[in-house]
Amino acid sequence: MLGTLAALFTLATLRWLEWRVTRQCFARLTLCFAKGHIMSQDELERILAALGFAIHQVDYRQTGSGAMFEYKMVVSTFALKNFTALAGTLAGLPNVLEFHVSPTAE
Numbered sequence: 264m265l266g267t268l269a270a271l272f273t274l275a276t277l278r279w280l281e282w283r284v285t286r287q288c289f290a291r292l293t294l295c296f297a298k299g300h301i302m303s304q305d306e307l308e309r310i311l312a313a314l315g316f317a318i319h320q321v322d323y324r325q326t327g328s329g330a331m332f333e334y335k336m337v338v339s340t341f342a343l344k345n346f347t348a349l350a351g352t353l354a355g356l357p358n359v360l361e362f363h364v365s366p367t368a369e
Contacts, residue, residue: 287339288366289319290346294334294353295361298325301332302358311338314352315345331360 296302308318316338324333340346346364353362 287341288343288346289337289339290364290366292334292336292338292349292365293361293363294359295326296332296358297360298330298332300358302356304334307334310352311349314348315340315342316349 294302294307304321311318317340319337319339322335324335325331326333343366346366350362350364353359353364
């Protein structure tokens with residue numbers, strides 16, 4: 264009986280610690296620009312870093328018979344609230360025609 268209680272206490276303590284430890288949150292980010300108004304990758308990296316994001320993978324795509332340029336990337340942050348800040352920042356950038364932020368499951 265004592266061994267069972269000790270095991271349950273250990274499991275409960277580990278679960279509590281798991282929720283207290285800072286976790287990294289990932290998302291897929293897509294940004295679309297009109298040709299001729301494309302944000303440089305360096306500028307995009309500066310904006311994301313200022314919001315607390317790291318970039319892990321970047322894909323490039325030209326669509327609409329060459330009229331649109333698209334970045335697709337995986338980004339990460341340690342604070343879920345940063346996704347809201349990211350969406351607000353991107354909505355305020357005049358050269359961003361479309362964006363999609365899709366947090367991934369843990």
